Amino acid sequence: MIKTLFPNVDWMDMWEATEETIYMTGVSVIATFILGILLGLMLYLTSRGNFWENKGLHQLVGAYVNITRSIPFIILIILLIPLSEWLLGTFLGPTAALLALIVGAAPFYARLVEIGLREVDHGVVQAAEAMGASQRQIIWKVLLPESMPALVSGITVTSIALVSYTAMAGVIGAGGLGDLAFREGFQRGNPDITITSTILILILVFIMQWIGDWVTNRLDKR
C-alpha cells in the first residue's frame, strides 16, 4: 500500500532529512531563545523611562534588529558566508546553517520579547522597587516570570518560522526535509517525495505549536 502510493520514497533518506531538520530547528530555537531574550531585554531596558534609558544604544540595537529582520533569509545566508568561513572554517553544512538561522531569527524574536516585556504591569515593577529589589532581581523575579507566557508563545511562532528557514538552508548544503523535497522531489520529478516531506514538516509544525500552546496555557495564571 505505502509502496504503491509513495514508490520513490527512500524511508532511510526521509528519516535522515527529518533528523537534520529537527537538529537545525532545535539548536537554533534554543540559541534564538537566549539571544532573543538578551536583545529584547536590551531593547526594553534602554527604552524611555526604563532602568538603562539610553536613546543611542536603544536606536543602535533597534536598527540592528530591524535590518537583520528585514533581509530575506535566503539573502542573509549568502551575506553570512564570509562570516561562517571566518568563524567555522566552512560555509557549508548544517552547522554553518545554524549561524544564519540564529542571526536571522534572534532579532525577530527580540521584537516579540520586547513587546512581551512592555506588557508587564509597570505598577508591579514599582512595587518591587519599593520593596528594595535591585535591577537584577527585578529582571529575574519580575520582568521575565511575568512575561513568560508571551515569551513562550513568541518562541513558538519563531520556531515555526525557523522550520521554514531550514528548508532554505538547503542552498548551503544543510540538508533537511525542505532540501530533500526540492532536490529529490521537485528536481527529479518525484511528487511523492515532495508530498511526504511536506506532510512530515506539517506534523513537526503541529507538534511544536501544540507544545507551545500547552506550555503557554500552563504558565498563564492571569
Next chain:
Amino acid sequence: MIRLKQLEKVFQTKTQNVAAVQNVELSIEEGEIFGIIGYSGAGKSTLVRMLNMLEPPTSGSVEVSGQDLTKLRGQKLREARQDIGMIFQHFNLLWSRTVAENIAFPLEVAGVDKAERETRVHELVGLVGLEGRESAYPSQLSGGQKQRVGIARALANRPKVLLCDEATSALDPETTDSILQLITNINQELGLTVVMITHEMHVIRKVCHKVAVMENGGVVEQGPVLDVFQRPQQEVTKGFVKQIAAPDDEQAEAEGIAPPERGQLARLSFVGASAGEPVVSRLIRTVEVDVNILQGRLATTVEGSYGTMLVHIDGTAKAVEEAFQYLEKAGVEAEVVRVD
C-alpha cells in the same frame, strides 16, 4: 518618624513644567495613622512616592527614622526601602506567583533563607486572615483578598512605616471597611506608622489620627482630624467635610418644616467627645423638655464625633431656656432656627 522639609517635585514635560508638589513641610510621629486627603491631581501620589524615593524629589529632604533618604543611593537606599512597606490602589501583585510566593517576594529580595521565609509567610497569612488561600493565584482572589496579600507583602520585612496610596479606592464599601479595620489593627498591634493617601473623607474619618489636606501640590491645612474637620479654614477642607456632614442640605430641608406650636427649633453642633446621643438623652432627663430629632448628620472619627443635628426642643419657655443653658455647659453649640 517622618520629616519632610521644603519638599518639592517638578515634572518636566515637553510642553511645560508641572509643580506636582511644592513647599511641603510635614511631620509624622511614630505610631500615628496620618491621612493625606485631596482631590485628583492635588499631588498626593507624588508626595507619598517621594517617601520611599520611587519619585526622587526636585528639592527638599525626606527624613525617615532619622535618615535622609534623598542622600542614599544604591544598596543603602534599597535597604532603607525594606523598612518602608507600601500598598497600592491596584494591588500590584505578581500574577505569576501564588499568594504565598507573593508574600515571600520581599523576603527573597532581602535575602532571607528559605526555612525562615516559610515561617514568616505562614505568620503573615494568619495576620491578614488568608489561611487556606496560600496556593491560590491573584486572579482567583477578590479585590479585598488581593489587598490583604498586598498588606502581608508590605509587612513581610517588618517595616516601621506603611505607605498606602488609595489602598481602598478600588474596593466596595464593606471591603473597604474590613481593610481599614485590618490597617487599624496592624497599627495598634505592631505600632506601625501609617501614611494614608485618599480622596475619600470616610477613610480619614474611620482610621486617621491626623490629617493633611492637599491642593495644587501644597498642604493647605493639617492637624488632628477632629480639629481640622470641625473648624475647616480652607474651601477644599470645607468641601470634604460636606461629604459627611452637609449643613447646606439641612438648611434647605429646614424650610420644609412647620414652625412648632411650642418650644424652639435648634441646630446643635457637636464637637469631639461631647457628641452624640448621650448629651441629648441626658438633656431630656435633666430638664423638663422633649427633644425631637428632625435631622442629624454625625460623623465619628477615631477621637470623637462631629456633625450637626436639627432638633425640636419642646417645653415651656422657661424649660427651653434651661435646655439651651444645659447644652452650652455640655459643650454643644446650639443655635436657634427660625422658620416661617
